[in-house]
Amino acid sequence: MDIRTLRHLASPEGKALLREAESGFGVETEFALGSRLRRDHAPELVAAALTQVRLRRRATAKFHPADAARMFLTVDGYEQATRATVASHRARRLADRRPGGRLLDLCCGIGGDLIELARAGLTVTGVEMDELTAEAARLNIAALDLTGRAGVLTGDAARHDRSGYDAVVCDPARRTARGRIFDPDAYQPPWSFVLELLDGDACVKVAPGIPHDRVPAGAEAEWVSDNGEVKEAAIWSGELASGCRRRATVLRGGAGPGSVTAGPGSGTAGSSAAAHMATLTDADDPGDPRVHAPGRFLYEPDGAVIRAGLVTAVAAMTDGWLLDSSIAYVSADTHLSTPFARAYEVTEVLPYDVKALRRYVRAHDIGSLTIKKRGVEVTPEELRRSLRPKGSRTATLVVTRAGRRTIVLVATPL
Numbered sequence: 001m002d003i004r005t006l007r008h009l010a011s012p013e014g015k016a017l018l019r020e021a022e023s024g025f026g027v028e029t030e031f032a033l034g035s036r037l038r039r040d041h042a043p044e045l046v047a048a049a050l051t052q053v054r055l056r057r058r059a060t061a062k063f064h065p066a067d068a069a070r071m072f073l074t075v076d077g078y079e080q081a082t083r084a085t086v087a088s089h090r091a092r093r094l095a096d097r098r099p100g101g102r103l104l105d106l107c108c109g110i111g112g113d114l115i116e117l118a119r120a121g122l123t124v125t126g127v128e129m130d131e132l133t134a135e136a137a138r139l140n141i142a143a144l145d146l147t148g149r150a151g152v153l154t155g156d157a158a159r160h161d162r163s164g165y166d167a168v169v170c171d172p173a174r175r176t177a178r179g180r181i182f183d184p185d186a187y188q189p190p191w192s193f194v195l196e197l198l199d200g201d202a203c204v205k206v207a208p209g210i211p212h213d214r215v216p217a218g219a220e221a222e223w224v225s226d227n228g229e230v231k232e233a234a235i236w237s238g239e240l241a242s243g244c245r246r247r248a249t250v251l252r253g254g255a256g257p258g259s260v261t262a263g264p265g266s267g268t269a270g271s272s273a274a275a276h277m278a279t280l281t282d283a284d285d286p287g288d289p290r291v292h293a294p295g296r297f298l299y300e301p302d303g304a305v306i307r308a309g310l311v312t313a314v315a316a317m318t319d320g321w322l323l324d325s326s327i328a329y330v331s332a333d334t335h336l337s338t339p340f341a342r343a344y345e346v347t348e349v350l351p352y353d354v355k356a357l358r359r360y361v362r363a364h365d366i367g368s369l370t371i372k373k374r375g376v377e378v379t380p381e382e383l384r385r386s387l388r389p390k391g392s393r394t395a396t397l398v399v400t401r402a403g404r405r406t407i408v409l410v411a412t413p414l
């Protein structure tokens with residue numbers, strides 16, 4: 001889609017066409033719908049409208065459905081946008097530190113972060129280099145009634161004057177036409193620019209795999225998961241950092257993206273009807289874990305906790321230990337319900353012996369088998385095939401290592 005077509009789509013004619021395309025979508029075949037719409041509208045506009053309807057439907061996975069239905073999306077812009085739950089969490093953190101402040105959102109894309117920053121009561125200027133993407137962000141601000149709170153400039157973030165703002169947010173591009181970029185030096189703008197920003201009061205979004213030694217002294221790295229999936233890491237610097245070095249924040253939404261109400265704080269949790277948030281930091285982490293044989297319960301830490309290197313904080317809160325010093329499972333004799341880990345009751349500990357396991361599966365009438373593994377060279381699909389489960393009951397097997405031994409825990413999710 002070019003910028004002229006995007007603007008046409010946002011015109012009264014384009015909006016009427018989008019409504020028609022939306023109501024016919026899934027009712028008529030796409031071929032019939034397209035042919036009908038092309039009777040009254042230019043073919044390229046109809047093609048753009050049908051793509052937009054498709055994208056808006058897909059976008060309900062990331063944005064509030066009511067927003068997705070009004071937004072203007074590009075494929076690249078949508079794929080790179082921050083999901084609403086995560087953007088809302090970041091925006092609230094910023095609004096807590098800089099209530100009503102003026103913020104600069106560098107590399108604002110189609111406005112995933114920008115929208116939530118404006119909604120959190122901040123006044124935001126977005127800077128985006130790509131003209132089409134910047135135009136989509138402007139249209140989104142208008143479509144979501146945020147004009148007056150947010151604006152977007154087309155330009156190079158690295159050249160934008162940062163004076164006069166209370167804080168800077170930056171979400172560098174981490175993919176090219178060839179795929180994702182894992183090396184921070186290849187981000188756009190590059191890491192050298194990120195370091196310049198982190199010299200002041202900034203929050204920079206980075207990939208979850210960011211090596212810990214890339215986090216500058218005095219800054220805080222926060223790993224965020226949403227409904228159990230790690231979504232991003234963000235580095236907070238200057239007065240925006242909270243004093244810790246590593247933080248894991250766990251968001252759990254309801255049926256779809258929703259706003260998160262709790263502010264950050266060590267080991268704290270908050271909730272609203274839409275989502276829950278809990279956060280854990282290195283202040284909760286005694287480090288130096290005990291390593292011991294399996295106890296009655298097993299905890300599988302959330303991905304954000306693992307990325308933040310806080311598995312030992314989960315061991316401390318559950319009064320537990322590790323089965324192996326290098327594997328992210330916690331074992332304990334006490335059961336605690338925690339947002340930072342999934343808990344299982346361990347009913348058996350077996351040696352890793354396929355024949356013996358097959359006998360176990362047959363003897364226990366197991367037909368549906370969930371196999372989890374960590375720290376061992378086992379392919380769950382192959383193991384499941386070898387165990388030939390044919391019974392009527394379900395079971396979870398956790399294959400892992402305890403020192404040099406490979407063991408299998410039969411575990412029931414709690």
Ligand SMILES: C[S@@+](CC[C@H](N)C(=O)[O-])C[C@H]1O[C@@H](n2cnc3c(N)ncnc32)[C@H](O)[C@@H]1O
Pocket residue numbers: 077080081082083106107108109110111112113114127128129130133155156157158171172173174188189
């Ligand atoms: C990861 S996306 C931002 C997504 C955004 N936070 C959101 O939630 O929608 C990165 C964006 O940075 C833009 N970009 C890359 N280099 C830039 C630069 N030097 N100046 C401004 N924008 C840039 C890309 O065009 C892309 O839209």
